[in-house]
Amino acid sequence: MAIYPQARVMLIAQANQGEAILRNRVNFHTAVTDASSLYPYFSQPDRPCSHFYVAENGVVEQYIDTRWRSSADYEGNDATISIETWDGYGRVWTSGSPPPWNAAQVRSLKALTLWILRTHRSIPPRLARDSIPGPSSFGLSWHRLGIDPWRHPQGMHYSTAYGKICPGDARVAQVPGILAHVKTDTTLTEDNQMLIIRRASDGATFIVIGGRGAGVKNTADLSAYRAAGVQTVNLSDPGYSEAQARYLTTA
Ligand SMILES: [Zn+2]
Incomplete structure (x- = not known):
């Protein structure tokens, strides 16, 4: 069992995609939604489901035990822990890119990511550069690293979509701040990966x-x-x- 102690635990049984033997990265997503929970959406059959959702108020919901695979990252599903995030689509923004994560979300993402790296110590505390199988795609990552046209030609597809900006420039720019928090735990080392x-x-x-x-x-x-x-x-x-x-x- 790998359940985040701070999570509102709402496990979705059919989302379990089997045991995740390797864990190489965390992928951040933006959900293009104003919903306070993705549970109703993910509970429907055949919906790609993430492990976590960070809502507008910073509440973290957990839908899949991180012992199991999720289905949010396509060719990366076997080794990726996926975090979806609220972005207020339809109310806060309707076109262009999502806004940055708000302060409550950033606080929650820092704490959640630190817990993930402490729990799954094969994920190194660094930024992924691409989606190529191997060390350059390990660490703190985001969806469009595996989405065309941002995907490296040798990289895995994290989606079959083209041009999906997930999670958007503003949020990608916040990932180094999450990493800086994770690195305050000096027991997490590159050596692990x-x-x-x-x-x-x-x-x-x-x-x-x-x-x-x-x-x-x-x-x-x-x-x-x-x-x-x-x-x-x-x-x-x-x-x-x-x-x-x-x-x-x-x-
Ligand atoms: Zn995504």
Whole structure:
């Protein structure tokens, strides 16, 4: 179970997309809505659902346990924790870009993001640069990094839409402020996100998550790192990222 202690917990059972083995990034979204809750919308069948919603007054609703995948980030769903945010569409703005997050939202986004990185320590405390499978897309990210025409040509699609600005320039400009808050926790280090691939003598292939995994050379090493708490993923496990594996096997 990974439930944010400050959240208004409103789990939507059918939104659960299976276990998220890898967690590489947080994706910020803007919801293009004036709704105080996305629960009624997300509760309908076949609606891509995010893990969280941050409302106008800063209330955080949680729809999916972060242990599970959400469906808000298309090719990034396997390893992305998604946060939707109120933007007052139809009342506060009707055309152009969403306004910046208000003060209550910024406070909530800082606290929520810090909790996510403390809970899922494979997500590094830095800004993602693109949606390419691998380290450059890890960290604090946003939807349009994986939306054309902003998407890097080698990047994953976080949406099939074209030109969707989510979450908009004003909100993208606020992400470094959220990161600065996260970095006040000095136990969160870049080291957590180093990924090492290893082929065991039995032919099984592993992703080892954690900088301490750098020294893995044999199965005895692997056992020792696992015993020390380094997260490992067996590529034969259901739900691993094909794109991730391709990156790792060619890096
Ligand atoms: Zn979005």
